[in-house]
Amino acid sequence: MQCSKLSIIKFVIAFKSFLQEVRGIAGAVFAVLLTILVTSSLIRMLGAAASDRADSELVVPLVAFAALQALPVVLALTVYLSVLLALTRAWKDSEMVVWMSSGLSLGQWLRPVARFVWPFALAMVALTFFVSPWAQQQLDETRLEFSQRPEDQRLDAGRFMESRSGQIVFFGEMAFDTEKRLGLVFIRAQSAGQESVILASKGEIQSQEEGGGAWLFLAKGTRSDFNAIDLETRQLAFESYRVFLDRSPVQKETPPSLRANNLFELAQRSGLGDLGAASEISYRLGLCFICLLMPVFAIAASVTSPRLGRSLHIIFGVVSFMFVMNFLALNKALIFEGKISADWGWVSTPLLIIAVTSFLFWWRSRFRATPMSLMFSLRISRGDRRRKKGAPT
Incomplete structure (x- = not known):
C-alpha cells in the first residue's frame, strides 16, 4: 500500500510539472505563430489596398478577420508543438529516463496530455465550425462592398x-x-x-x-x-x-464562399448532394482530429537520445504536421472532385495519425529506442569496434 502511494505521488509530481511547463510553452508558441500570422496578413492587406482591391481605412479590421479565419490551423500547430517541445526537453535532460525508471510508462503520459489538450479541442470545434466561417463571411462582405463603391x-x-x-x-x-x-x-x-x-x-x-x-x-x-x-x-x-x-453602384452576383458557411449550413447543403459542402465538412473535421491526435503522436515522436540534437526533432515535428495538413487538403480536393466518398475522406486523416502513432509506441516498447537514436547508437558501437581492432594488443 505504501509503495502504491509513493507511485501515485511520483505520477502526480511528474504530471503537474509537465502541465505547468507545457502551458508556458503553449503561450510562447501561440504568441510567435500569431505574430507571424498577423504580420503576413497585414502585408497581404496592404498590398491589396495599394492595388485598389481593398479599402485602406479598413486594413486593421481586415487583418483581424483574416487572422480569425486562419486561427484553427495556428491553434492545432500550437498544441502539437507545445507537447513535442516539452517532452523533447525532458528526454534531452534525462528527466524522462528518471520517470521511466520509477515505473512511469510512456503510455501513462496520455493522461496529462489529454488534460492539456481538451480545452484546446473544444475551442478548436468552436473556431472551426462557427468563428472562422463568420470571419470569412465578414471578409467577403467587406470586399464586395468596396468593389461596389462609386x-x-x-x-x-x-x-x-x-x-x-x-x-x-x-x-x-x-x-x-x-x-x-x-x-x-x-x-x-x-x-x-x-x-x-x-x-x-x-x-x-x-x-x-x-x-x-x-x-x-x-x-x-x-x-x-x-x-x-x-x-x-x-x-x-x-x-x-x-x-x-x-457613381452608379455595381451589382455583382458572387456565389457565397463555402468557407463562410457554418456547420448547419454545410450540413444542409451536403444533404442535398453538394460535394463542395461535403469536402468542407471533411476538412474541418480533419482539423479537429489533428488538434486532438497530433499531441498523442508527439508523445512517441519526442523519444530521443540525449546525444542527439534538439533541432532534429523540431524539424521532424514541423515536417510531419505539414505532411498531415497536405494529406487533409488532398482529401478535400478528392472529395470535391467526387473521386472518394466524404465518409472515407474525413476518416482517413485520423486513421493515418492513429496508425503511425501506434507504430511508434510499439517500436518504443519493443526496441526501447527510436529509429534515429538506434542508428546513432549503432554508429557509436561500430566506431568503438574499429578503435578496438586498431588498438595494439
Whole structure:
C-alpha cells in the first residue's frame, strides 16, 4: 500500500510539472505563430489596398478577420508543438529516463496530455465550425462592398485607381478634404487605339445631381495624346479640364464562399448532394482530429537520445504536421472532385495519425529506442569496434 502511494505521488509530481511547463510553452508558441500570422496578413492587406482591391481605412479590421479565419490551423500547430517541445526537453535532460525508471510508462503520459489538450479541442470545434466561417463571411462582405463603391469614393491619396471600364487610371497626390480637392493629378486613358496622359496641378470632384455621376475638374495641366495607328503625337495645355466619374453602384452576383458557411449550413447543403459542402465538412473535421491526435503522436515522436540534437526533432515535428495538413487538403480536393466518398475522406486523416502513432509506441516498447537514436547508437558501437581492432594488443 505504501509503495502504491509513493507511485501515485511520483505520477502526480511528474504530471503537474509537465502541465505547468507545457502551458508556458503553449503561450510562447501561440504568441510567435500569431505574430507571424498577423504580420503576413497585414502585408497581404496592404498590398491589396495599394492595388485598389481593398479599402485602406479598413486594413486593421481586415487583418483581424483574416487572422480569425486562419486561427484553427495556428491553434492545432500550437498544441502539437507545445507537447513535442516539452517532452523533447525532458528526454534531452534525462528527466524522462528518471520517470521511466520509477515505473512511469510512456503510455501513462496520455493522461496529462489529454488534460492539456481538451480545452484546446473544444475551442478548436468552436473556431472551426462557427468563428472562422463568420470571419470569412465578414471578409467577403467587406470586399464586395468596396468593389461596389462609386469611383469618386474609391480615390485615395498615393494610390492608383482603375475605372470600372478598365480604360482609365487615376492617381491623386493629396487626400480628399471636406471639399473633395486633390493636389497633383495623373490620369492615363485608352480608347480606340489612342492613349492619353493627363497631368494637372490640382483637381476637384463635384457631384452631379442628375444622372448618378460626378465630374473631376482639373486645372492648369497638360494632355499628351498618342495614336497607335497613325503614330502621331499631340500635346496641349489647358487651364481647365474635366473627366466623368461613374457613381452608379455595381451589382455583382458572387456565389457565397463555402468557407463562410457554418456547420448547419454545410450540413444542409451536403444533404442535398453538394460535394463542395461535403469536402468542407471533411476538412474541418480533419482539423479537429489533428488538434486532438497530433499531441498523442508527439508523445512517441519526442523519444530521443540525449546525444542527439534538439533541432532534429523540431524539424521532424514541423515536417510531419505539414505532411498531415497536405494529406487533409488532398482529401478535400478528392472529395470535391467526387473521386472518394466524404465518409472515407474525413476518416482517413485520423486513421493515418492513429496508425503511425501506434507504430511508434510499439517500436518504443519493443526496441526501447527510436529509429534515429538506434542508428546513432549503432554508429557509436561500430566506431568503438574499429578503435578496438586498431588498438595494439
